[in-house]
Amino acid sequence: MRRAVLFASMVTFLLLPATALATEETTVQELVNNSVAFDGLQVSVRGELVGDYGYRNDGWMWTQLNGDSYVNAPLREEGPASGGNTGIGVRMPVELAGDLDPPGRYRSRGPVVHVVGTWKYHDVERQGESYLEVESFTVIEPGRPLEQGPNWLVIVGGVVLVGAAALAWRLQSDE
């Protein structure tokens, strides 16, 4: 029985992908604050893809991965204004990127993904840039449109003020 358990454990160990064993689960905040410590390590982080998808001629797609409080509580969906964003640059092969939902911007919440990749701190090949080279990713939450309708009270206030200014101008001109 003991032999069978040992054999089964060894098989399981050998069948596990090497990447899963070396991967360090962390956060974008940690990567930003302790960049040096993660240099060259395979890490796994969660965050929202924001900004643009830059499909470059060299076969890489660049974008930004945010791992701040707005990922869990978007500002446009009643989340609190809790300071600036915390993001890192990420790149992945164009074929890996596939057909992603639009990145996070004013009108859209970008896809929230869980990425596995290598943290490159001051990469020699890219003259000192720091970024995450993505090897695989899973979409945890697809992107979705964000809506923000007009604030009619503010619009009416604006119209009233512009009207008052025009009226005052007219009266002054008449004088």
Place this chain on the structure above:
Amino acid sequence: MLIRPVSNDYRVIGFYLGRIFLVVAGASLLPLAWSAIAREWHPFGSFLLMIGLFAFLGVMGIGLDPEETKLNWSHGMVVVALTWLIVPIVGAVPLLLSGHFAYPIDALFDALSGLTTTGLSLLGDVDHLASSLNFWRHMLQFLGGQGIILAALSIFAGTGGITLYFGEARDERILPSVTSTARFIWAVSVVHLIFGVAALGIVGWLVLGFDPDRALFHGLMTFFAGFDTGGFSPQSTSVGYYHSAIFEAFTAVLMVAGAMSFGVHYALWRGRRRAVFANLETRTIMATFGFTMVLTLVGLAATGLFSSAMGLTRQGFFQVLSAHTGTGFATVSSAELAQWGGLAFGGIAIAMALGGMGSSTAGGVKSLRIGLTIKAVMNQIRQVLLPEHAVVGTAYYQTGRKHLTPNLIQSVMIISLLYVALYLLGAGVGMAYGIPLQDALFESVSASANVGLSVGVTSPSMPFLLKAVYMVQMWAGRLEFVAIFSLLGFLYASVRGK
């Protein structure tokens, strides 16, 4: 005896403020149009409200109808100081209504930071900000960098225009009239805008692989913040977002152009290259840039953070250039900048404190003052070494041959000392809140010299008083003190004068 201002003094000031507000109301039609085209109706309402406020204040100001519209020196300075206070207050309205700020003072902080071309920001979640609001933030930097008063002077000069012109921290008139000088400055800016946006847009589209409209958007925003040495960015990771040496190179050209005095621009336009290199300011800024660059690179090499000379040079060069020109763009995070201790920290901090050329969009002590101070010290040393009756030359070249007079040295020294005091003030307040000396000094210099680089001190959670101190520093640093002292003097005379 201190003379109390009379009714006409207040009316003259109100009248000119009114004219300026109407010009700003006109300029604000641009973000309104942007929001309408982009169908961003929430910001559209805020822009309409802001325009209404500017227009109403403008018409009320003009309605004061003074008996004598001639501006004296004091009036002009008060108008400038108040313009740079009231425009950010009203300009903060769309930012505040966006919901991206935790506290109302944060929106005012950002508007003032934009207008003074500082670039420090308390805005939350910039990555999801409406494009029209981003345009407004960057346009504030353009207006502030060029000078709001200058914008107004291009349309109306009237009597006393020269006072307003000098009040906005400009010390040279390039062409005989203020209006023609103002228009020349706008012409230079528009040419740079066309070429700058085109170059950055093409890089964004063809090299970075952005959609054409987004490439143009990034190009325009980076132009506004680069040429006007402002430092805002449409993305939270600043210029580091683009991960492109070519994009950084074009941005660097814009930053240099922004930090050059418009007198030097004029000489270049007229093909007077020798005059450019004979200019004391050009020589000084080249020397100080070289010095701070070497200091930073040696410091960075000592930290061992970079494993290649190419990486160290590219990152070090961009950060020093951004600091020296007062732009505040970064290709590394605030957290990393905070780790650049020792000589690298010294290099960046000194570069920020020194600043760009006079009569440019940059802040800081300015290279002309540094050059004149060095020249004055050298002359003193020569005087000591030479025989008693020997005459030491006092000439220097700055858009023409000029002489270093005792009065000039005195004013240069006073303004330089005031900058040092301003740097220490913010550092002292920061330290009182428990911020380490290095970080407190860095952030204080960044605010006072209108740079915008941050080691992470500036955040919505920082104490109210520190926010207020940084705002005063940005305001005083941009106007180079004189207009603010005049405003304080005017207020004092209003209360205690006879």
